[in-house]
Amino acid sequence: MDLDAYVAERRGEWNRLEVLARRRRLSPDEADELVLLYQRAATHLSVVRSHSPDPILLASLSQLVIAGRAAITGGRSVSWRPVLRFFTSSFPAQLYRTRHWWLTVMVVSVLLLGALMWYFSANPDIIGLFADGRAMRQYAEEDFENYYSEYQAQNFAANVWTHNALIAAQCLASGVLILPVLYILGQNLLALGMAGGVMIYTDHADTFFGLILPHGLLELTCIFVGAGVGLRIGWAWIAPGPHRTRGQALAARARGGMLVALGLAATLGVAGLLEAYVTPSGLPTVLRVGIGAVVWLAFMAYALGVGGAAHRRGETGDLAPEHSVTPVPTA
Known part of the structure; x- marks a missing residue:
């Protein structure tokens, strides 16, 4: 031609x-x-x-x-209605629908984390395989606390936000294979358990929990949500349920997982702000932990309360009609 x-x-x-x-x-x-x-x-x-x-x-x-x-x-006018619908219906509905998965992951992980902290604090010789006594003492007395004030707050917030969002995204994206989710979750629990064990063994438990809890309550919950929803996606092709193929079940769970990923990105942004501005602040420990607890309780009320109400209204968290592809003439 x-x-x-x-x-x-x-x-x-x-x-x-x-x-x-x-x-x-x-x-x-x-x-x-x-x-x-x-x-x-x-x-x-x-x-x-x-x-x-x-x-x-x-x-x-x-x-x-x-x-x-x-x-x-015809062009679509810019509207905040889909954004409002996402945060008031779609996202909380998905959190509620998947609650059995991420709440189970949360409970099991917290118990496992507590056991790891106790084990490492009671067996410092195990920690000694990774660091000597001087290094442990410096970590407990200086490095752990300095980590939260080493960089400017806005840069630190952006860094922890992207890091934690990546972990949550990895849990969701690898959920179809199941085992990578367990590996990612276990790796993070092991690192946190060892850090807590060092701090407890060196009599700095108050410093550890005073710095972890203000942001960690919300941050870890988001990771547990990502892991739970990721495992739910993987379970779809193992047990798709009646009247649908494995592909249909996997597609439906994956669409819900993408909604959760978007919502967690925003939620982890809040956790990043807490870690950058509240955790290293000069506020009394009780007040800092109290702020973190209030934000965490607000998220739980949002997920289970607002999400439950959206679920009872019939919200599935799946694609809304206005987000579907509009057919156009083709040759």
């Missing part, structure tokens, strides 16, 4: 489509012409893409097809 001749022959149609796509108002005949030209341009794009390596031509024709599609379907 002579590509240059092909492009030259259809250049007039493309120019006409560009003119019509830019007009705010079209007559009925012009609207019909726009649809026809859009269909033809979509076909032309497919032909050119299969015969031409020219990125400029492909980009230009792609933009023209997109403009034609937008002119046909």
Whole structure:
């Protein structure tokens, strides 16, 4: 095929489509012409893409097809309603629907974490395999507390936010395989258990809990939610339930998991602010822990209270109709 001749022959149609796509108002005949030209341009794009390596031509024709599609379907006005619906219905409904999974993960993890702290504090020789006595003493007396004030607050908040969001995302994304979720969760519990064991053994338990609890209550809960929902996704292909295939069950659970991932990103942002501004602040320990406890209780009330109300209204947390793909004419 002579590509240059092909492009030259259809250049007039493309120019006409560009003119019509830019007009705010079209007559009925012009609207019909726009649809026809859009269909033809979509076909032309497919032909050119299969015969031409020219990125400029492909980009230009792609933009023209997109403009034609937008002119046909009409642009959507910017609205905060989907965002409001997400935080008042979709996200809390998913938290409520998955509560048995992440609450179980939370209870088991907290018990395991307590056992690890007790074991390491009662067996300092085990910790000695990783660090000598001087290193443990420096960690307990200086390094642990200095960690929270080493960087500027805004930078530290961004750093812990992205780090924790990545952990939660890894739990959700690897949930289909199940074992990686258990590995990620176990790795974090082991690190925290060892840190707590060192602090307790060196008689700095008050410092440890005074610095961990203000942000850790919410932060760890978000990780437990990510792990629980990830395991629920993985369980979908093991036990899909009646009247649906494994693929259907997995797709439905994965869509819910993506909603949870978005919501956890925002929630972990709050935890990051607590860790950067409240944890290292000069406020009394009781007040700092109290702030963290109030925020954690608010999240639990949101997940179980607001989520339960949304669930009873029939909210499933699945894709809303307005988020579905709008069919458009194609060639």
